[in-house]
Amino acid sequence: MQFSISDSMVSEFLSGIFAILALVAVGGILSLILRRMTSQYPFSRLAIVLALAPISLISFIDRNGSSTLYLYAMIVILLGITIDGIAYLLEPKHLTKEDVEAEMEGIETENVEEDPSVIVWEKAE
Numbered sequence: 572m573q574f575s576i577s578d579s580m581v582s583e584f585l586s587g588i589f590a591i592l593a594l595v596a597v598g599g600i601l602s603l604i605l606r607r608m609t610s611q612y613p614f615s616r617l618a619i620v621l622a623l624a625p626i627s628l629i630s631f632i633d634r635n636g637s638s639t640l641y642l643y644a645m646i647v648i649l650l651g652i653t654i655d656g657i658a659y660l661l662e663p664k665h666l667t668k669e670d671v672e673a674e675m676e677g678i679e680t681e682n683v684e685e686d687p688s689v690i691v692w693e694k695a696e
Contacts, residue, residue, distance in 0.1 A: 590631070598624040614658070618651025 601620045608616040622644035629637050 590628070593628060594624050597627050612651075612655045614654040615648075615651040618647045622647045 598620050601623055602616075605616050605619060608619075625640055626644055629640060
């Protein structure tokens with residue numbers, strides 16, 4: 572069994588590896604630039620990195636095939652924003668001091684009313 576590898580196959584393989592390494596490098600640089608977004612918007616940051624890395628190298632591909640790349644970028648960014656928005660809506664809200672006091676008063680009155688053996692005398696005004 573014989574395998575033949577032509578020069579064009581090696582050239583295409585090396586150019587593919589170069590393109591992938593360039594995408595990884597650009598994505599890594601974008602990830603470092605957007606590092607401060609991680610705490611609040613992790614999925615949006617990831618979506619921006621995944622969308623901008625190929626778009627930044629669009630000048631190396633055919634201009635006619637770039638519409639698919641733009642569609643990919645739009646979908647990825649919208650997914651990232653949507654996931655972060657849903658996560659924001661699902662996280663518990665922080666209560667203010669007034670809300671905590673109102674809840675504690677409600678709990679105290681509920682405890683008194685639930686016990687049937689206790690008679691609460693209220694002063695008439």
